[in-house]
Amino acid sequence: MRIRDSALWHHLEELKNENGVKVRREGAFLRYTANAAALQRLLTPALMSGLNRLRQVGRASTLPTSSSRFIAFLGRMSSVC
Numbered sequence: 001m002r003i004r005d006s007a008l009w010h011h012l013e014e015l016k017n018e019n020g021v022k023v024r025r026e027g028a029f030l031r032y033t034a035n036a037a038a039l040q041r042l043l044t045p046a047l048m049s050g051l052n053r054l055r056q057v058g059r060a061s062t063l064p065t066s067s068s069r070f071i072a073f074l075g076r077m078s079s080v081c
Helices: 005-017 036-056 067-080
Strands: 021-026 029-034
Touching: 005 021, 005 029
Parallel strands: none
Antiparallel strands: 021 029
16 A cells, blocks of 8 residues: 555554554654554444444445454454455
């Protein structure tokens, strides 16, 4: 996936402001580490909204029903892609 440095930096700053990532300087580099609990808190409403929309159009019959199962499902899917 190609993304401009400025766009990536912007999104990482937004995540940092919401405690979704932690930042540590290592010499000339910044190391970003995901804060899983904060990311789950931030992403669950959007993910559940998307899941509910899929259910409305009849395409979510095989997807998990709870937010924690849905997040775990997405994690498994991202490791496959």
